[in-house]
Amino acid sequence: MKKLRFLFAMLAAKCVSLGLKVLGRNATYLPGLIAVKLAPDFIGHLKKPATLICVTGTNGKTTTSNFITSVLRSTGKRVTNNSFGSNVQAGVAAALLLNSTLTGKPKNDVAVIEVDERSSLKVYPYITPDYIVCNNIMRDSLKRNAHTEFISYILNRAFPAKTTLILNADDVICAHLAPQCEKRVYFGMDAERPEKTEGMKARDIVYCPACGGRLEAEYIRYNHIGSVKCPACGWGNPARDFTVTAIDRENGTFTVNGEDYKLVNDNVVNVYNFCGAIALLTTLGVTHEEIVKAFENAELVKTRYTAEALAGGRRLTMILSKGQNPVAVSRVFSYVSKCEGDDKCVLVMVDDKADNTNNVENTCWLYDLDYAPLADPSVGQVIFAGKRCCEHQLRCDMAGVPEEKTVFLPVVSGSVGAIDLDRFKDIFLLYDNYLLDDARKEEKALKARCEA
Numbered sequence: 329m330k331k332l333r334f335l336f337a338m339l340a341a342k343c344v345s346l347g348l349k350v351l352g353r354n355a356t357y358l359p360g361l362i363a364v365k366l367a368p369d370f371i372g373h374l375k376k377p378a379t380l381i382c383v384t385g386t387n388g389k390t391t392t393s394n395f396i397t398s399v400l401r402s403t404g405k406r407v408t409n410n411s412f413g414s415n416v417q418a419g420v421a422a423a424l425l426l427n428s429t430l431t432g433k434p435k436n437d438v439a440v441i442e443v444d445e446r447s448s449l450k451v452y453p454y455i456t457p458d459y460i461v462c463n464n465i466m467r468d469s470l471k472r473n474a475h476t477e478f479i480s481y482i483l484n485r486a487f488p489a490k491t492t493l494i495l496n497a498d499d500v501i502c503a504h505l506a507p508q509c510e511k512r513v514y515f516g517m518d519a520e521r522p523e524k525t526e527g528m529k530a531r532d533i534v535y536c537p538a539c540g541g542r543l544e545a546e547y548i549r550y551n552h553i554g555s556v557k558c559p560a561c562g563w564g565n566p567a568r569d570f571t572v573t574a575i576d577r578e579n580g581t582f583t584v585n586g587e588d589y590k591l592v593n594d595n596v597v598n599v600y601n602f603c604g605a606i607a608l609l610t611t612l613g614v615t616h617e618e619i620v621k622a623f624e625n626a627e628l629v630k631t632r633y634t635a636e637a638l639a640g641g642r643r644l645t646m647i648l649s650k651g652q653n654p655v656a657v658s659r660v661f662s663y664v665s666k667c668e669g670d671d672k673c674v675l676v677m678v679d680d681k682a683d684n685t686n687n688v689e690n691t692c693w694l695y696d697l698d699y700a701p702l703a704d705p706s707v708g709q710v711i712f713a714g715k716r717c718c719e720h721q722l723r724c725d726m727a728g729v730p731e732e733k734t735v736f737l738p739v740v741s742g743s744v745g746a747i748d749l750d751r752f753k754d755i756f757l758l759y760d761n762y763l764l765d766d767a768r769k770e771e772k773a774l775k776a777r778c779e780a
């Protein structure tokens with residue numbers, strides 16, 4: 329009976345997917361949704377590809393899974409992935425069913441599937457991945473993800489014991505996930521150790537989960553990422569198998585376990601993502617030469633980060649800054665403040681637009697967001713555009729961002745008009761996922777202004 333239900337669900341989902349394709353629409357969610365509605369255990373009936381890799385964690389899932397996919401494809405493997413679709417249960421089902429024949433046999437050798445942490449309990453009971461890469465467990469949208477302890481609790485229950493975990497050793501929460509999984513590979517970073525740990529406001533772990541003692545930090549890179557130890561019982565970071573030992577920004581390379589790779593993006597968050605991908609690929613048996621070759625042609629996903637020259641010797645950098653996610657946006661603020669150049673203009677379009685229209689809005693995450701990097705003297709102008717500009721104004725005041733360099737506009741449309749183009753050559757547009765279209769319009773308007 330169950331098999332019959334699965335076959336019916338598969339047929340219905342395939343028909344919908346075909347229909348969507350004929351209409352030129354995206355088939356990365358709806359077919360999966362129909363499949364799991366008709367047969368909740370749908371994913372479990374699909375035959376697993378020879379290698380199944382899942383990527384999860386708070387930040388960097390898409391960058392990491394895209395990267396793994398592109399390296400594997402460059403070695404000639406046929407790879408299924410859901411990075412341009414949805415990463416919740418229906419999206420995972422859609423990706424796997426598109427890779428399957430009508431009877432559920434896989435078409436490709438490898439699947440690299442990004443899985444939202446909250447969907448874990450609806451995905452892993454039905455499939456056992458060969459590998460799960462988890463980059464970090466950090467505070468995310470409070471409304472959706474509550475707290476890191478809640479997310480860890482979900483992942484601890486969900487990860488299958490037979491799966492090999494590829495974990496960030498510098499994130500103690502992530503490193504200690506799912507003790508039932510005995511096969512564990514750890515990666516992390518030794519390069520550019522920060523000297524001090526002061527000023528880190530948002531920490532998701534302060535006390536030792538083993539004995540309750542207060543954890544001591546040798547150094548903290550950001551949030552709780554760094555080297556920490558419990559003086560009472562020794563609980564802390566595990567030893568790493570893969571370590572970034574150097575980042576050479578001048579020559580555009582970084583070094584992992586003595587081997588050099590092209591530095592595709594120098595944001596330390598992305599170096600962690602790349603190191604996680606290298607740890608997985610090397611464990612899979614991909615050679616250093618193959619990975620290096622893929623790195624040479626790699627680019628970050630275009631919708632996440634672009635940098636280009638504009639008319640009049642100006643430079644524009646566009647960076648996706650996930651709203652509701654204080655760590656992601658804090659990292660972007662920090663990255664921008666550390667970028668080369670001493671006269672930068674930053675336009676922030678992070679407005680919880682989707683929450684305003686579809687949901688209950690919760691602005692408390694703005695009080696977890698670290699605005700202090702915007703006070704850096706290298707940032708000459710900061711513009712916040714959108715309905716919540718007054719909230720941003722209050723936060724800028726609290727963080728000591730000088731009033732004379734800030735502008736607050738209640739609407740996004742036309743906000744590039746406030747950029748002082750005579751003064752600033754280095755312009756950063758930061759935008760929320762939901763404001764991609766608006767950001768593109770502002771980008772176009774900015775280019776037109778520069779040309780004029």
Ligand SMILES: [Zn+2]
Nearest residue numbers: 536539558561
């Ligand atoms: Zn302890």
